[in-house]
Amino acid sequence: MPDKFGDRTSMTYRLWNTTGVDMFLTDQDEMRVGWDATLGKTLKDEFTSSFSLGTERFTPRGTATFEPYLSNFVGVALAYDSRDIWMNPTKGVFHTISLREGWKFANTQVTTFTKVNADFNVYKPLFPQQVLAFHLGGGFGLGDIPLGELFYSGGPSSVRGYSLSEIRKGVRKLIFNIEYRYTFNDSFQAVVFYDWGDAWYQGFPALGDFMSGFGSGVRLNTPMGPIRLDYGIAGGRNFSEGVLHFSIGQAF
Numbered sequence: 001m002p003d004k005f006g007d008r009t010s011m012t013y014r015l016w017n018t019t020g021v022d023m024f025l026t027d028q029d030e031m032r033v034g035w036d037a038t039l040g041k042t043l044k045d046e047f048t049s050s051f052s053l054g055t056e057r058f059t060p061r062g063t064a065t066f067e068p069y070l071s072n073f074v075g076v077a078l079a080y081d082s083r084d085i086w087m088n089p090t091k092g093v094f095h096t097i098s099l100r101e102g103w104k105f106a107n108t109q110v111t112t113f114t115k116v117n118a119d120f121n122v123y124k125p126l127f128p129q130q131v132l133a134f135h136l137g138g139g140f141g142l143g144d145i146p147l148g149e150l151f152y153s154g155g156p157s158s159v160r161g162y163s164l165s166e167i168r169k170g171v172r173k174l175i176f177n178i179e180y181r182y183t184f185n186d187s188f189q190a191v192v193f194y195d196w197g198d199a200w201y202q203g204f205p206a207l208g209d210f211m212s213g214f215g216s217g218v219r220l221n222t223p224m225g226p227i228r229l230d231y232g233i234a235g236g237r238n239f240s241e242g243v244l245h246f247s248i249g250q251a252f
Helices: none
Strands: 009-021 029-044 047-060 069-081 092-106 109-125 130-143 151-153 168-170 172-183 188-200 211-222 225-234 243-248
Touching: 151 172, 188 225
Parallel strands: 168 188
Antiparallel strands: 009 029, 029 047, 047 069, 069 092, 092 109, 109 130, 130 172, 151 168, 151 188, 172 188, 188 211, 211 225, 225 243
């Protein structure tokens, strides 16, 4: 409806109903049912704004012991995007800053929470077919942060080299990633990476306790985005103790 919303406006709607053990959050059997919707609008050139709202019901199953709750949220975000190819950029930057305000309903109590998140991505071409990519992300939460809104460190899109059972959770996070990407042809790409970061609950970051990982991987480019396979080795471990990560899309 460009006559009402103008050009370059997007609407995204998601609906989910998932059941199982979520290693990122509770480590227990759970059921998550929810939805969210986002309206995005290009402001000028590479600047885009968005407004979102949603809700999620989080309940235990079987022998799980955590408290069930319902959360609602509204959020706003601002992004600057100068990437040449959004699925597999070779140059440009992609920066986002977001704010989310929410309400948690558990038993007869209503509490509030606030989340602020920022991600900065830079893609620098080196030589033909070679790109150096950087990511710096941070965030913090205030109030009664629900389980489904926690930050995490570790895993295929954070600090690689750690199994799901080793993932750290918290209301604050700081993550840094760097990748060297070499594109052999339109279908195949190889990378070497280093990741560093952590998630924690209170106080200032203890940099000496941060997680780190390094390794290499391959990307198979498809119409739906790169299929990603990375072998990460956590800091202080041997090659044989590495973890194989499989995902879709670039890590950042």
